[in-house]
Amino acid sequence: MNYQSLKPCSLLSPVPSVMVSACGPNPGDRPNIITVAWAGTVNTTPPMVSISLRRERYSYDLIASSGEFVVNLVDEKHCEALDFCGVRSGRDVDKFASLSMKPMPAEGMRYAPAVCGLPAYLSCSVRQIIPLGSHNLFLAEVVGVQVRDDLMNEDGSLHLEQAGLVCYSHGVYQRAADVLGFFGYSLAKPDVRRRRLAGYRKT
């Protein structure tokens, strides 16, 4: 098996590609959406996520001054809107209006709205900001989570695999598709494994 060296780079893939919505704390501040791929889960208890932002991005000050942001998971239907939010600045355009998308109040947030119509969102309260170089790392606690009704089964379980979520790998957006397995399936008994794998809806 042969390998080639690349210049050290941020090749970790696939990473989430999400719409982060935020609004400043001042009257008249307009909510904005920024696309973030430098995002991750960083802690389970309490639940925490991180996002990394360049200091010069328009949303940086909205988030730093309000201490809030909302991570909106994005499905394939909204992939082009996701890209748009990553290449245009909130300084120049009202992204909600341009995309005909609506902000809605986000659970647990005072300022930051969620983006209506997307599969799910996480309301996040900033706990720490760490400068790293090109980007500053925001560590935030997840204080609210909502998911779209149609992704919930009648038994109250969440079928996120059905959402057709978008991820990002080395410059391209891809769809999270086929379910390959569930956590622990490598040690599951054959019948349990078969039954559980059959239970995931096709996307």
Added chain:
Amino acid sequence: MNYQSLKPCSLLSPVPSVMVSACGPNPGDRPNIITVAWAGTVNTTPPMVSISLRRERYSYDLIASSGEFVVNLVDEKHCEALDFCGVRSGRDVDKFASLSMKPMPAEGMRYAPAVCGLPAYLSCSVRQIIPLGSHNLFLAEVVGVQVRDDLMNEDGSLHLEQAGLVCYSHGVYQRAADVLGFFGYSLAKPDVRRRRLAGYRKT
């Protein structure tokens, strides 16, 4: 559009699901593989990634004492091995031997090996460890990157979309499949857009 509230949790999805390989600095230390989904890119310049680990995991001390780890991207062929590395402990089993996988020297690392046969790996030097609760966050600089030959085009470009990489969403592993677009495609001219989208190999 109706939404339901869930208890606040780490629902960010899809997230990467990678094999992290490490070895302690002492003679006789045995290399180990741990599965990590709480991972992300945190900085572009210098390139940095984060991984979060529970303090009690076997690999925690290997990484904390050597200051090194390797992030190995995983393809669908190795998804079951990936799951196995997440549910068994290196205290009890030699995961390389159990999975018939081979460690190989990783560019820029003194102790941590890469996992031979996987699509790509990132050699990482720990810069900072931040306790967050259940997990500690390792912030690390990417000091080396290698990719498997067959993922490189003759023009020297990397076709990572062809690797069939694994991601993780709410308890299930999924394959990153169809290319939906490329960074900036929402603003690209129709002919550029068509030509570039046709250039991504089908997975």
